[in-house]
Amino acid sequence: xxxxxxxxxxxxxxxxxxxxxxxxxxxxxxxxxxxxxxxxxxxxxxxxxxxxxxxxxxxxxxxxxxxxxxxxxxxxxxxxxxxxxxxxxxxxxxxxxxxxxxxxxxxxxxxxxxxxxxxxxxxxxxxxxxxxxxxxxxxxxxxxxxxxxxxxxxxxxxxxxxxxxxxxxxxxxxxxxxxxxxxxxxxxxxxxxxxxxxxxxxxxxxxxxxxxxxxxxxxxxxxxxxxxxxxxxxxxxxxxxxxxxxxxxxxxxxxxxxxxxxxxxxxxxxxxxxxxxxxxxxxxxxxxxxxxxxxxxxxxxxxxxxxxxxxxxxxxxxxxxxxxxxxxxxxxxxxxxxxxxxxxxxxxxxxxxxxxxxxxxxxxxxxxxxxxxxxxxxxxxxxxxxxxxxxxxxxxxxxxxxxxxxxxxxxxxxxxxxxxxxxxxxxxxxxxxxxxxxxxxxxxxxxxxxx
Amino acid sequence: xxxxxxxxxxxxxxxxxxxxxxxxxxxxxxxxxxxxxxxxxxxxxxxxxxxxxxxxxxxxxxxxxxxxxxxxxxxxxxxxxxxxxxxxxxxxxxxxxxxxxxxxxxxxxxxxxxxxxxxxxxxxxxxxxxxxxxxxxxxxxxxxxxxxxxxxxxxxxxxxxxxxxxxxxxxxxxxxxxxxx
Numbered sequence: 001x002x003x004x005x006x007x008x009x010x011x012x013x014x015x016x017x018x019x020x021x022x023x024x025x026x027x028x029x030x031x032x033x034x035x036x037x038x039x040x041x042x043x044x045x046x047x048x049x050x051x052x053x054x055x056x057x058x059x060x061x062x063x064x065x066x067x068x069x070x071x072x073x074x075x076x077x078x079x080x081x082x083x084x085x086x087x088x089x090x091x092x093x094x095x096x097x098x099x100x101x102x103x104x105x106x107x108x109x110x111x112x113x114x115x116x117x118x119x120x121x122x123x124x125x126x127x128x129x130x131x132x133x134x135x136x137x138x139x140x141x142x143x144x145x146x147x148x149x150x151x152x153x154x155x156x157x158x159x160x161x162x163x164x165x166x167x168x169x170x171x172x173x174x175x176x177x178x179x180x181x182x183x184x185x186x187x188x189x190x191x192x193x194x195x196x197x198x199x200x201x202x203x204x205x206x207x208x209x210x211x212x213x214x215x216x217x218x219x220x221x222x223x224x225x226x227x228x229x230x231x232x233x234x235x236x237x238x239x240x241x242x243x244x245x246x247x248x249x250x251x252x253x254x255x256x257x258x259x260x261x262x263x264x265x266x267x268x269x270x271x272x273x274x275x276x277x278x279x280x281x282x283x284x285x286x287x288x289x290x291x292x293x294x295x296x297x298x299x300x301x302x303x304x305x306x307x308x309x310x311x312x313x314x315x316x317x318x319x320x321x322x323x324x325x326x327x328x329x330x331x332x333x334x335x336x337x338x339x340x341x342x343x344x345x346x347x348x349x350x351x352x353x354x355x356x357x358x359x360x361x362x363x364x365x366x367x368x369x370x371x372x373x374x375x376x377x378x379x380x381x382x383x384x385x386x387x388x389x390x391x392x393x394x395x396x397x398x399x400x401x402x403x404x405x406x407x408x409x410x411x412x413x414x415x416x417x418x419x420x421x422x423x424x425x426x427x428x429x430x431x432x433x434x435x436x437x438x439x440x441x442x443x444x445x446x447x448x449x450x451x
Numbered sequence: 452x453x454x455x456x457x458x459x460x461x462x463x464x465x466x467x468x469x470x471x472x473x474x475x476x477x478x479x480x481x482x483x484x485x486x487x488x489x490x491x492x493x494x495x496x497x498x499x500x501x502x503x504x505x506x507x508x509x510x511x512x513x514x515x516x517x518x519x520x521x522x523x524x525x526x527x528x529x530x531x532x533x534x535x536x537x538x539x540x541x542x543x544x545x546x547x548x549x550x551x552x553x554x555x556x557x558x559x560x561x562x563x564x565x566x567x568x569x570x571x572x573x574x575x576x577x578x579x580x581x582x583x584x585x586x587x588x589x590x591x592x593x594x595x596x597x598x599x600x601x602x603x604x605x606x607x608x609x610x611x612x613x614x615x616x617x618x619x620x621x622x623x624x625x626x627x628x629x630x631x632x
Contacts, residue, residue, distance in 0.1 A: 019534075023534040023536050023537065027534075027537070114604035
């Protein structure tokens with residue numbers, strides 16, 4: 001029956017008849033439970049302070065507050081307490097009412113001991129499972145949260161703090177940062193810390209699809225709405241009902257999609273492509289971009305109203321070169337990750353290799369670092385990653401280009417700035433303090449190519 | 452001198468009680484005797500509405516009848532026992548107390564429409580006697596299915612468990628008897 005070694009499970013008996021309280025108390029104590037009894041609802045509510053109670057056996061018919069009302073109050077105090085109703089009269093109506101309000105089961109007096117024994121065992125087992133389920137869910141989300149972000153720098157800690165703060169709300173979040181800085185990870189952290197965490201987070205890469213595909217991907221489509229639409233398909237907005245939708249590269253969507261998106265964000269309603277049915281979905285929006293949306297608005301390629309709708313709470317994720325102290329941490333993290341994945345006994349990174357990585361500018365940010373570490377792990381001979389395992393351009397760039405002519409230095413400098421800005425011309429021109437036309441001219445003069 | 456006293460409650464088979472003496476003596480390492488001078492008439496505990504006998508009342512009466520007895524008392528009968536909230540009980544005991552009561556009524560094969568099986572019924576009675584007396588020594592139900600202190604609310608469950616205490620429960624009994632004597 002009960003495990004002797006673990007803390008005893010607890011049962012509260014509420015019945016106005018003394019003999020019932022006494023005999024049930026005795027019966028359950030012999031089973032090793034912690035048992036207390038109360039003669040009425042008031043006393044029972046006081047006993048809740050001595051809880052938590054795993055199980056409450058409540059007499060339906062009592063003077064004062066009835067067992068049914070007491071059940072409601074007990075559930076308000078501790079919704080996890082299992083309730084079994086006891087009734088002297090086999091009143092189907094009140095028993096059904098009790099079950100509807102969440103009672104585990106009911107028994108009629110006098111109770112068959114065999115039946116009671118099994119019922120109590122099952123009620124307690126169920127409660128244990130429910131509890132365990134909650135714990136496991138918490139553990140999983142803890143694990144998911146803990147592993148996702150590596151970094152001790154002030155900038156990263158600030159980002160995490162902002163993400164956690166905003167996660168408690170349903171506010172739309174815009175994540176800004178260069179490619180590879182981990183915008184999707186932050187989106188997942190926000191989701192994992194929000195009340196929506198047990199619902200899905202659906203990621204959509206808006207930049208990766210042509211307009212018509214993106215439309216059906218986001219809104220779904222009815223069968224036959226276009227060539228190849230063989231089945232009705234739910235869209236990402238519909239799938240993220242209750243959860244979060246992560247719209248990556250939001251700056252890349254077309255004008256038409258911007259209008260549609262604005263409408264969905266405002267009404268949370270939409271129709272599938274080729275359909276008439278209006279579908280409602282409850283989702284939270286997190287979007288991300290590495291583009292200069294403000295410049296895009298000036299240029300007229302991004303709608304201002306959509307921008308204000310999305311730009312409620314912005315988190316700027318700093319590029320890796322602005323938080324160099326995190327580079328060793330990340331490098332070690334990826335080193336361990338790929339050592340485990342590739343079953344290689346490579347446990348460290350040589351100081352020389354680490355120096356090169358810390359000095360490097362990482363235009364591709366964390367993603368680039370991860371790729372470099374993966375590649376290095378393939379080449380490395382245990383026990384350490386050497387600087388020779390790093391890609392050639394990394395080593396050469398980190399040590400600075402020694403050029404002879406002014407032109408060569410200018411070329412290298414422009415290339416570096418373009419790299420750093422992800423080839424964002426406006427931003428690069430700003431940094432270089434030249435106008436965009438001049439920058440275009442220099443790019444073509446030096447034959448620079450977008451990577 | 453501590454001892455276990457078996458009190459016959461009418462109607463009861465004396466030979467049945469006698470056959471319990473040896474196994475109970477070895478289970479509890481105490482002298483076991485039968486109250487020969489006084490057979491209890493349980494009429495006072497009869498509930499005419501339920502047509503059963505209230506075991507809690509019987510325990511109270513036994514406690515009153517033997518105020519000076521040093522040790523445990525177990526009343527044994529063949530009548531159907533109940534406690535008010537339950538439809539029936541095989542027996543009842545005071546947890547860490549002095550008195551237990553036990554009936555063979557629900558242990559009979561006839562109850563399930565089968566032929567009488569005195570041997571099996573005797574083993575059931577013995578297991579339940581050890582079990583109820585175990586409660587008076589402070590033992591609660593044991594989670595080990597083979598232990599005689601495992602909870603059993605049906606005759607089949609009695610058949611499944613063993614006649615003896617598991618090591619841990621046995622240890623508790625030894626400690627209880629040594630501090631008492």
